Amino acid sequence: MGQGKNRRQLTIALTSIFITLVLLQDVTRPELASESHSPSSSRAIATAAYAVSITKCGPNMKLVLDAAAVLKRSIELNSWPIHPTSRYAAEFYAFTLKPENDSDPALVDSCYQLLTLAGWTVLPQDPPVHLGLIQEPEGSILRSQIAGDGCCGHNELIKLSAYKLTNYEFALHLDLDTLVIHPLDELFNVMHFGPDTEEGKNARLHLEDVVAPTYLNRRMTGNPSKSGNMSTSELLRNITVDAFFTKDYNMIVPGKHEQRVGLQGGFLLVRPSLTTYGHLISLVYSGEFYSGFGAKESGWFKSGYGKHIWGSMTIQGLMAYYFDVEQLNHSVELNRCRYNNVADNSRVSTFSSNPKYPRGTLLPFVRNASKSDLNYHDTKCRDGRDECDDTNCQRFPLQKARVLHYTYCKSPWVCNPCDFLQTYKEPTCYSMTREWFRVRSTIPGEENQDLDKVRGGDDGPVSHIDENGEVTVTQGNCYKEFYLGFCLDKGEYQPIKPHHLFIKNDNRSVTDLQK
Numbered sequence: 001m002g003q004g005k006n007r008r009q010l011t012i013a014l015t016s017i018f019i020t021l022v023l024l025q026d027v028t029r030p031e032l033a034s035e036s037h038s039p040s041s042s043r044a045i046a047t048a049a050y051a052v053s054i055t056k057c058g059p060n061m062k063l064v065l066d067a068a069a070v071l072k073r074s075i076e077l078n079s080w081p082i083h084p085t086s087r088y089a090a091e092f093y094a095f096t097l098k099p100e101n102d103s104d105p106a107l108v109d110s111c112y113q114l115l116t117l118a119g120w121t122v123l124p125q126d127p128p129v130h131l132g133l134i135q136e137p138e139g140s141i142l143r144s145q146i147a148g149d150g151c152c153g154h155n156e157l158i159k160l161s162a163y164k165l166t167n168y169e170f171a172l173h174l175d176l177d178t179l180v181i182h183p184l185d186e187l188f189n190v191m192h193f194g195p196d197t198e199e200g201k202n203a204r205l206h207l208e209d210v211v212a213p214t215y216l217n218r219r220m221t222g223n224p225s226k227s228g229n230m231s232t233s234e235l236l237r238n239i240t241v242d243a244f245f246t247k248d249y250n251m252i253v254p255g256k257h258e259q260r261v262g263l264q265g266g267f268l269l270v271r272p273s274l275t276t277y278g279h280l281i282s283l284v285y286s287g288e289f290y291s292g293f294g295a296k297e298s299g300w301f302k303s304g305y306g307k308h309i310w311g312s313m314t315i316q317g318l319m320a321y322y323f324d325v326e327q328l329n330h331s332v333e334l335n336r337c338r339y340n341n342v343a344d345n346s347r348v349s350t351f352s353s354n355p356k357y358p359r360g361t362l363l364p365f366v367r368n369a370s371k372s373d374l375n376y377h378d379t380k381c382r383d384g385r386d387e388c389d390d391t392n393c394q395r396f397p398l399q400k401a402r403v404l405h406y407t408y409c410k411s412p413w414v415c416n417p418c419d420f421l422q423t424y425k426e427p428t429c430y431s432m433t434r435e436w437f438r439v440r441s442t443i444p445g446e447e448n449q450d451l452d453k454v455r456g457g458d459d460g461p462v463s464h465i466d467e468n469g470e471v472t473v474t475q476g477n478c479y480k481e482f483y484l485g486f487c488l489d490k491g492e493y494q495p496i497k498p499h500h501l502f503i504k505n506d507n508r509s510v511t512d513l514q515k
Contacts (some may be wrong), residue, residue: 044088048079050090051094051165054094054095061110064176070439072119073443078183085185092120128158141290154314157284163274180402183402186207187210208236210334212333212334213390214383215332216232219235241271242331245269245333246267250356251356254382256295260303305318338403345393349361398428408429413495415489418433434483449494455489460478
């Protein structure tokens, strides 16, 4: 038994070394900065690489241009030199898969073309793994099932390409349906400045405001649901961080799986390293993933990071295992309300018998005790703690958030009606939607929408949530107030104006490509 385990570990180590050699260079952890810089500096102190990825380009991807252009614009607005306090510049990369027939992606891949037009440098990638090379230790199910796992199968591992951006100190991979609404300097400072510098010390003190309480608990007690006696500042004082991430508590059964929660794949900030990339790919090639939903001896290396996690065989499960088990002291889970806010409820609701079913907290003025569908209640915390108001994202002020993620709220360009109002989730989602369109309106040529063209009614209701999480309802036209005229009515989204945008060396307009 022990010899078999040792052989497997040796195989993983040798595979990791081989992959690193193939990539032609080795990357060690860079020296952290030891000098201080004034916030009013005329130059950026470092540049962050931002990345997105697309695993398959099809007809449903026609709004790639809009999503990519607005996301890029949101990052620009919150980076040096546009934002008055940010000290970090930004550069933009997109990962796509190379065409199978070796055609030039610039000519045959419309997503490549649209991403390029939106201002992203597209880096076509080979398949992240070759299924036939995945080993099959006894009991393993990885090789036979990874292709159908999660949203995109093994192709979702393309997100790991962020580790290959080794010209940068840090790389942030985001989903296309996210939005940056404030600078991310508080994270970059921790990764840029060493813990022995004044800048580094201050940056680590501020981590108390952004770190997930479950991470602190795991570090102190080994149990994410149980708190310890050490202070946050004492725990994180000398930390060197190689990754920041968030987790997805809506994908587990509370009371059963909270010890082994999967990564939320929409936000992943890493320190690029070919060594790390090679190691992660070698974990996949080891085949060491085992069946089971019990979060005990299933999943990666029988660690419990198994099939109860959506995408357990790729990013969500693999990276949760890697960060929690192999790199806990250098990988930090963030408060998901601040860094990947989907406007979710931190507690289970009696609305559904399925504890995984997400439901917002019923608004007090909507509750009707005589109707069961309007008389549900919140119960236990999804993360296993006794109290979890600090991660109640449906009432988290957007002024404190940094990155929004339009999953639970749905994509802004869907142009859903906004008269439905039952829980705290709805007004928060409307506010998040308005922010996306506000950013779009700052793109040159996208200003000054003609609100007279809006056909949606003016009779409301229009709901707003304030910084204290309280909701007010007024009369008005949500297509004007939240969609800012970019949605004329239900489902009638107006794409970004393409009349001045053309693909290089291609006489097709963006309108043609979107079709």
